[in-house]
Amino acid sequence: MADGRLAGKVAIVFGGGLNTGGPDGVTSIGAATATTFARHGARVVVVDRDVAAAGRTVDVVRAEGGEALALVADVTDGEQVQDAVAAAIDEHGRLDVVQNTVGATRLGGVDELTLADWQRTLALNLDSVFLTAQATLPHLLVRGGSMVNVSSTASIRWTGYPYPAYAAAKAGVNQLTRSLALQHAARGVRVNAVLAGLIDTPLVYQQLAGDAAPDRVRAERDAQSPTGRMGSAQDVADAALFLASDESRYVNGVLLPVDGGLAARVL
Numbered sequence: 001m002a003d004g005r006l007a008g009k010v011a012i013v014f015g016g017g018l019n020t021g022g023p024d025g026v027t028s029i030g031a032a033t034a035t036t037f038a039r040h041g042a043r044v045v046v047v048d049r050d051v052a053a054a055g056r057t058v059d060v061v062r063a064e065g066g067e068a069l070a071l072v073a074d075v076t077d078g079e080q081v082q083d084a085v086a087a088a089i090d091e092h093g094r095l096d097v098v099q100n101t102v103g104a105t106r107l108g109g110v111d112e113l114t115l116a117d118w119q120r121t122l123a124l125n126l127d128s129v130f131l132t133a134q135a136t137l138p139h140l141l142v143r144g145g146s147m148v149n150v151s152s153t154a155s156i157r158w159t160g161y162p163y164p165a166y167a168a169a170k171a172g173v174n175q176l177t178r179s180l181a182l183q184h185a186a187r188g189v190r191v192n193a194v195l196a197g198l199i200d201t202p203l204v205y206q207q208l209a210g211d212a213a214p215d216r217v218r219a220e221r222d223a224q225s226p227t228g229r230m231g232s233a234q235d236v237a238d239a240a241l242f243l244a245s246d247e248s249r250y251v252n253g254v255l256l257p258v259d260g261g262l263a264a265r266v267l
């Protein structure tokens with residue numbers, strides 16, 4: 001499989017389903033990551049709460065000759081996460097890579113959000129990483145491994161969108177990443193995060209666009225990027241591939257911006 005950067009490894013991708021809610025050709029970060037891992041030789045386990053979305057990713061991997069298994073779980077439910085990990089271990093007997101991709105924005109300032117809105121946003125973006133870490137670490141510790149968490153520029157910067165719950169949750173993901181990284185470094189488990197910037201995925205059109213037409217949303221976000229274009233799900237997946245593979249064997253506890261320079265800019 002390709003150059004086999006993940007040959008022999010088993011990767012579980014939480015939120016690995018292919019969301020088709022955006023314009024044609026726009027794909028989700030988890031789906032791009034699962035497909036990329038498979039192209040590089042990993043056997044992938046795609047976990048998503050949406051059975052059809054998980055199935056679509058698995059179909060893409062299999063059509064390319066890769067190996068993939070679809071599992072349904074809501075990552076905010078600890079029991080479902082434990083069951084999914086147990087099913088992955090039953091199937092493959094090992095786990096080497098854990099990719100945490102589930103997340104979603106929740107627009108609204110603290111004057112607009114209810115406590116329940118706030119808590120749901122933290123559960124989806126932050127509790128989910130706690131629960132998947134709890135379920136997968138015992139398996140990663142067997143022979144070492146890599147966890148990659150998808151965070152956001154919003155975890156370290158004001159991005160122009162009023163979503164304090166999302167920003168706070170992703171900031172929590174960053175520090176959970178570092179904490180896990182240091183606690184388990186001596187036993188060969190690395191934990192890193194990618195801080196995705198303005199990425200062209202279905203989420204953008206479903207959660208941030210409001211009533212605006214897709215072309216306008218795309219043009220505005222392209223213009224906000226230092227490079228003049230949004231990143232793609234593949235841009236994030238390629239960074240995750242590096243962090244998942246042994247090429248990053250001495251990279252640990254890193255928060256890697258994948259944002260075309262956005263986080264480095266003053267205005």
Ligand SMILES: NC(=O)c1ccc[n+]([C@@H]2O[C@H](COP(=O)([O-])OP(=O)(O)OC[C@H]3O[C@@H](n4cnc5c(N)ncnc54)[C@H](O)[C@@H]3O)[C@@H](O)[C@H]2O)c1
Pocket residue numbers: 014015016017018019027028029030047048049050053073074075076101102103104105124150151152153195196197198199200201202203204233
């Ligand atoms: N798109 C961006 O510009 C951008 C920027 C920064 C960070 N991110 C982050 O990237 C990650 C992926 O975003 P995306 O844009 O690809 O999103 P997406 O909505 O396209 O895909 C998310 C996937 O997660 C699944 N999912 C949602 N809730 C779930 C749950 N509770 N349990 C299991 N699966 C669940 C969905 O079914 C979907 O398949 C998120 O963490 C997001 O916060 C995105």
